[in-house]
Amino acid sequence: MRTKIVLMLVVMVATVGLSRADEKPLERVELDKRIATAAYESALLGTSLFNDDKNYEGCYRLYQGTLLAIVPLLDHRETLQAKVKLRLERAADNIKAGKWDAPKGAFELRTALDEILEEIAPARNGKKGATMWERLGGEIGVRKVVDDILLAAAEDPKINFFRGKKPDPKIIGHLRQTLVEMISENTGGPLKYTGKTMAEAHKGMMITNAEFDAFAEVIVKVLKKHKVDDADIKVLAKVIESTRKDIVEKRD
Numbered sequence: 001m002r003t004k005i006v007l008m009l010v011v012m013v014a015t016v017g018l019s020r021a022d023e024k025p026l027e028r029v030e031l032d033k034r035i036a037t038a039a040y041e042s043a044l045l046g047t048s049l050f051n052d053d054k055n056y057e058g059c060y061r062l063y064q065g066t067l068l069a070i071v072p073l074l075d076h077r078e079t080l081q082a083k084v085k086l087r088l089e090r091a092a093d094n095i096k097a098g099k100w101d102a103p104k105g106a107f108e109l110r111t112a113l114d115e116i117l118e119e120i121a122p123a124r125n126g127k128k129g130a131t132m133w134e135r136l137g138g139e140i141g142v143r144k145v146v147d148d149i150l151l152a153a154a155e156d157p158k159i160n161f162f163r164g165k166k167p168d169p170k171i172i173g174h175l176r177q178t179l180v181e182m183i184s185e186n187t188g189g190p191l192k193y194t195g196k197t198m199a200e201a202h203k204g205m206m207i208t209n210a211e212f213d214a215f216a217e218v219i220v221k222v223l224k225k226h227k228v229d230d231a232d233i234k235v236l237a238k239v240i241e242s243t244r245k246d247i248v249e250k251r252d
């Protein structure tokens with residue numbers, strides 16, 4: 001189910017800006033941006049296939065297809081192109097040798113996607129770093145955290161997240177994006193928040209303090225599961241707490 005939603009979002013994001021063909025050839029900078037988007041979206045969907053669906057072969061094939069399409073476009077980055085080719089070959093040799101190991105192949109190719117992001121768009125692929133955004137794993141890491149928060153919140157009757165209504169994929173997609181942006185804005189990330197104010201977004205939901213507490217608890221639990229430092233959790237908990245006055249309508 002979650003993979004379906006992720007796939008829908010990937011297609012949405014990957015096709016933005018591609019609606020009109022331009023007469024001029026692409027500038028290298030624009031080409032790099034598109035390569036990074038393809039690598040990033042593939043890594044995101046692959047993570048979901050690997051971790052959530054345990055579909056290791058699906059993940060391997062997705063990465064392989066993405067990399068085979070990207071390799072010829074890396075001719076202006078020869079060293080990177082050679083590294084990626086080598087990883088593709090290594091993963092394929094793994095099959096030829098009769099030792100087909102899909103998780104191992106997926107890891108090899110994921111490393112290649114990370115190397116591409118690292119060289120072309122390091123801000124999208126944060127690992128250990130100076131800002132909290134980077135420590136959270138950049139956009140990929142934060143999206144994973146947000147997905148887990150939404151999944152856990154949707155399942156918790158103490159939160160009653162969708163207020164008795166059937167979850168709408170469009171709303172989930174929007175929420176997922178705006179939550180990532182909100183975290184980005186508060187942790188030194190590159191994305192700016194584009195959603196409604198907290199009061200507008202939650203108006204009429206009659207959210208209680210107890211429901212808010214339960215949601216805050218879920219967020220902390222998920223952050224702990226992702227091994228986020230206690231100091232960083234404290235900062236994020238403060239950000240969440242600062243929204244209580246705009247979200248809680250029904251005093252209990």
Ligand code: HEM
Nearest residue numbers: 160161162171175178179195196201207211212215240243
């Ligand atoms: C018990 C507490 C909460 C419940 C039940 C709840 C529920 C919801 C629901 C159902 C929506 C979708 C509204 C719609 O588009 O129809 C929403 C939107 C949103 N919520 Fe919450 N929420 C809660 C607390 C929070 C907290 C603590 C945060 C962040 C600190 C947050 C951030 C957001 C954001 C960013 C949106 C999207 C805003 C937009 O539409 O532009 N929510 N919430």
